[in-house]
Amino acid sequence: MTTQLEHLTAAVRPLSKGIGFLEHAVQPNEIARLGWNLLHEDLSLPTAVLYEEKLAHNLAWMQQFADAYGAKLAPHGKTSMAPKLWHRQLQAGAWGITLATAHQVRVAYEHGVRRVLLANQLVGKQNMATISRLLEDKDFEFFCLVDSAELVQTLGQFFGSRGQRLNVLLEVGVQGGRTGVRNREQLEALLVALNEWKDNLTLCGVELFEGLLSDEKAIHGFLQSAVDVTKEVARQQRFQRSPVILTGAGSAWFDVVAEIFSKSKFDFEIEVLLRSGCYVTHDAGVYRDAQARMMKQNPVAQKMSPGLMPALQLWAYVQSVPEKNAAIVGFGKRDAAFDAGLPLPALHFRPGEKLPVPASQDWKVTRLWDQHAHMQIPESADLRVGDMIGFDISHPCLTFDKWRYLPVVDSNYTVIDVVETFF
Amino acid sequence: MTTQLEHLTAAVRPLSKGIGFLEHAVQPNEIARLGWNLLHEDLSLPTAVLYEEKLAHNLAWMQQFADAYGAKLAPHGKTSMAPKLWHRQLQAGAWGITLATAHQVRVAYEHGVRRVLLANQLVGKQNMATISRLLEDKDFEFFCLVDSAELVQTLGQFFGSRGQRLNVLLEVGVQGGRTGVRNREQLEALLVALNEWKDNLTLCGVELFEGLLSDEKAIHGFLQSAVDVTKEVARQQRFQRSPVILTGAGSAWFDVVAEIFSKSKFDFEIEVLLRSGCYVTHDAGVYRDAQARMMKQNPVAQKMSPGLMPALQLWAYVQSVPEKNAAIVGFGKRDAAFDAGLPLPALHFRPGEKLPVPASQDWKVTRLWDQHAHMQIPESADLRVGDMIGFDISHPCLTFDKWRYLPVVDSNYTVIDVVETFF
Numbered sequence: 001m002t003t004q005l006e007h008l009t010a011a012v013r014p015l016s017k018g019i020g021f022l023e024h025a026v027q028p029n030e031i032a033r034l035g036w037n038l039l040h041e042d043l044s045l046p047t048a049v050l051y052e053e054k055l056a057h058n059l060a061w062m063q064q065f066a067d068a069y070g071a072k073l074a075p076h077g078k079t080s081m082a083p084k085l086w087h088r089q090l091q092a093g094a095w096g097i098t099l100a101t102a103h104q105v106r107v108a109y110e111h112g113v114r115r116v117l118l119a120n121q122l123v124g125k126q127n128m129a130t131i132s133r134l135l136e137d138k139d140f141e142f143f144c145l146v147d148s149a150e151l152v153q154t155l156g157q158f159f160g161s162r163g164q165r166l167n168v169l170l171e172v173g174v175q176g177g178r179t180g181v182r183n184r185e186q187l188e189a190l191l192v193a194l195n196e197w198k199d200n201l202t203l204c205g206v207e208l209f210e211g212l213l214s215d216e217k218a219i220h221g222f223l224q225s226a227v228d229v230t231k232e233v234a235r236q237q238r239f240q241r242s243p244v245i246l247t248g249a250g251s252a253w254f255d256v257v258a259e260i261f262s263k264s265k266f267d268f269e270i271e272v273l274l275r276s277g278c279y280v281t282h283d284a285g286v287y288r289d290a291q292a293r294m295m296k297q298n299p300v301a302q303k304m305s306p307g308l309m310p311a312l313q314l315w316a317y318v319q320s321v322p323e324k325n326a327a328i329v330g331f332g333k334r335d336a337a338f339d340a341g342l343p344l345p346a347l348h349f350r351p352g353e354k355l356p357v358p359a360s361q362d363w364k365v366t367r368l369w370d371q372h373a374h375m376q377i378p379e380s381a382d383l384r385v386g387d388m389i390g391f392d393i394s395h396p397c398l399t400f401d402k403w404r405y406l407p408v409v410d411s412n413y414t415v416i417d418v419v420e421t422f423f
Numbered sequence: 424m425t426t427q428l429e430h431l432t433a434a435v436r437p438l439s440k441g442i443g444f445l446e447h448a449v450q451p452n453e454i455a456r457l458g459w460n461l462l463h464e465d466l467s468l469p470t471a472v473l474y475e476e477k478l479a480h481n482l483a484w485m486q487q488f489a490d491a492y493g494a495k496l497a498p499h500g501k502t503s504m505a506p507k508l509w510h511r512q513l514q515a516g517a518w519g520i521t522l523a524t525a526h527q528v529r530v531a532y533e534h535g536v537r538r539v540l541l542a543n544q545l546v547g548k549q550n551m552a553t554i555s556r557l558l559e560d561k562d563f564e565f566f567c568l569v570d571s572a573e574l575v576q577t578l579g580q581f582f583g584s585r586g587q588r589l590n591v592l593l594e595v596g597v598q599g600g601r602t603g604v605r606n607r608e609q610l611e612a613l614l615v616a617l618n619e620w621k622d623n624l625t626l627c628g629v630e631l632f633e634g635l636l637s638d639e640k641a642i643h644g645f646l647q648s649a650v651d652v653t654k655e656v657a658r659q660q661r662f663q664r665s666p667v668i669l670t671g672a673g674s675a676w677f678d679v680v681a682e683i684f685s686k687s688k689f690d691f692e693i694e695v696l697l698r699s700g701c702y703v704t705h706d707a708g709v710y711r712d713a714q715a716r717m718m719k720q721n722p723v724a725q726k727m728s729p730g731l732m733p734a735l736q737l738w739a740y741v742q743s744v745p746e747k748n749a750a751i752v753g754f755g756k757r758d759a760a761f762d763a764g765l766p767l768p769a770l771h772f773r774p775g776e777k778l779p780v781p782a783s784q785d786w787k788v789t790r791l792w793d794q795h796a797h798m799q800i801p802e803s804a805d806l807r808v809g810d811m812i813g814f815d816i817s818h819p820c821l822t823f824d825k826w827r828y829l830p831v832v833d834s835n836y837t838v839i840d841v842v843e844t845f846f
Binding site: 014015016017018020021041042043044045046078100101102103104106107110120121123124125126127129130133147148150151154173175176177178179180181182186317318319320321322323328330333334338339351369370371372374384385386388397398401402404422423 | 437438439440441443444464465466467468469501523524525526527529530533543544546547548549550552553556570571573574577596598599600601602603604605609740741742743744745746751753756757761762774792793794795797807808809811820821824825827845846
């Protein structure tokens with residue numbers, strides 16, 4: 001497929017929130033020349049900014065972590081849906097990019113990504129057709145998951161009728177979990193179906209997502225069962241790729257996955273892929289907690305201090321202080337994730353002053369509406385209408401998807417780039 | 424300000440989710456010619472579709488409701504952020520469009536909307552500068568809220584130094600609520616400040632948002648207090664506009680607001696503006712509940728049967744049926760609101776069959792992840808991988824903001840248009 005899509009040279013469009021004023025669309029490489037600075041109020045708040053130094057640190061940290069285990073990194077690109085960040089992950093050494101939907105895969109392809117793991121089942125005529133079109137490019141390497149004989153039949157027929165080959169990974173799941181085969185019966189049926197379509201569906205390995213579980217012992221058991229299934233399927237000589245891929249890891253348990261997968265003994269070649277995605281910006285909520293656990297337990301992480309750093313902050317104005325104990329801030333559910341803890345006041349800046357200062361630990365976001373936040377404050381709080389607050393967030397995925405552009409700032413809060421997202 | 428922005432002739436871009444396959448960007452008026460049909464699987468699911476007949480019904484219904492009260496409609500445009508829908512609201516008779524941020528106001532202006540009510544405080548240098556630029560167009564009529572003397576001073580200085588006039592509405596609030604003056608002391612201070620800037624800030628009326636309250640008696644009291652404040656400020660001859668604007672109403676209590684505001688007696692000219700936004704698509708959750716109450720209580724709504732209809736549905740594929748009682752469906756928190764009830768299975772369609780059938784009432788979404796839904800089903804459910812499910816949603820605002828394009832379908836599920844959003 002030849003594509004000459006307009007977006008490949010897409011300019012930053014003026015009508016998106018969180019950027020400075022643009023009369024016309026500008027090329028991304030012209031953004032730095034505009035000299036926008038967050039503290040000079042050149043951006044229209046609310047905005048979500050990325051801190052370049054922390055981003056760069058996180059990109060290097062995670063790759064180094066994977067390297068230490070001899071594992072490869074296939075970071076989940078759905079977190080940011082930002083091709084610019086994907087390319088930085090690839091440049092840092094990632095094996096490829098993991099994605100969740102056919103749409104996301106196309107976004108990656110059109111931005112030059114040539115190895116994608118769809119950590120999901122590929123379902124539906126238009127979605128299969130999208131992948132089929134991309135596979136016409138022999139330089140494009142693609143893997144997706146299968147977890148039922150039914151799906152194998154559908155995929156086999158679709159890609160078989162087009163004379164194409166599709167790489168698949170067997171997904172194992174847990175009872176009460178999400179996708180993935182649950183038992184031996186399902187596994188056997190799947191393998192029989194795969195055998196029927198072996199000229200069109202290439203079984204390349206085994207996949208799981210352990211992030212559905214929160215009990216570490218259960219996670220250990222689940223990971224071990226995936227190792228066992230991998231060995232068994234290898235014994236049956238069902239894999240059509242060497243090395244065999246074994247992949248797991250969301251952003252909360254990647255250390256445990258690395259430990260168990262990388263230290264298991266196989267009598268065949270294996271490629272361990274870690275799929276964490278949130279590390280790129282990390283957070284000050286669920287993933288900070290996950291890191292705290294990791295730093296207690298994991299010998300590799302312990303040697304890599306400092307760990308991941310929150311690299312995304314939301315900035316908004318105080319727009320009203322209508323009660324002694326309440327400030328209303330100009331951002332809401334449309335600007336930040338709210339499903340894994342509410343944003344945390346981190347920095348306080350009064351326009352005209354020199355630098356932000358740490359926000360008081362007594363300030364607390366207690367409620368979010370679509371476009372407003374209620375922040376509880378003590379009576380003594382020195383807070384005025386027009387003050388700027390920088391909030392740490394919890395759950396990067398559901399924060400990225402609120403923004404079409406995220407300004408990247410240097411340590412002086414000067415905008416040096418803009419990252420575009422493709423949701 | 425003259426603007427010749429590229430987006431005014433913006434084409435539908437290929438890399439957004441939920442639409443059909445596009446090799447290149449196409450003009451919106453070419454979409455219908457492509458002949459995409461949801462049931463032929465021409466769209467990449469998940470997708471959020473708008474039903475034209477129901478949209479048209481809702482647009483007419485709400486305008487008729489406001490007309491019956493002699494009230495005007497300033498629908499909240501933040502719900503959809505879709506200029507195409509705003510123009511249909513205006514064509515149906517709306518007075519203007521309500522918005523929540525300076526960014527949103529600019530989007531409206533650049534798409535030709537010339538009367539905007541910013542139902543919010545205007546805070547921050549860049550945000551004020553954006554509005555100031557738009558005000559250079561004398562055909563642009565704009566109103567925003569003030570609720571503190573502090574903000575009045577800031578706005579007075581900013582717009583005064585530019586020799587401009589800004590129309591403001593006094594916002595009244597309630598203790599424990601969001602923005603808005605809470606007491607007489609704040610009101611007096613605000614009026615004194617406004618008097619100081621009377622050449623630059625034009626007080627045009629009074630605003631409230633009753634949707635923070637859930638107790639009807641409290642809402643009555645709040646609305647009455649706004650009426651009283653309006654009369655008092657009028658007695659003091661502080662308003663600089665006739666008719667005086669009196670505005671309230673989210674999407675849950677607009678009937679009560681219409682009753683109280685429109686039936687209050689004033690000895691001066693008054694313009695009642697209702698700001699409901701969610702009516703445009705309505706929903707099958709919180710706003711269906713609100714409508715059920717309305718149909719019991721409100722004499723005007725009772726005569727306007729049928730009421731508002733859910734005009735937005737999310738469609739997704741069953742991607743796995745890994746357990747007897749569980750189907751995993753290919754959509755998640757990134758595709759639908761989840762803060763006011765989870766999406767409800769409404770229609771079931773098996774590709775190849777003729778038409779969707781009602782989804783079983785036994786099917787229930789019990790959990791959402793970022794990109795997946797867990798649907799609980801009875802063992803007997805006739806559900807297969809690849810089946811399509813249409814879900815009703817609760818809370819249109821937080822569903823619209825997940826989508827850059829929403830296909831509009833006719834009663835045959837053929838795509839006749841695409842609505843673009845500008846978040």
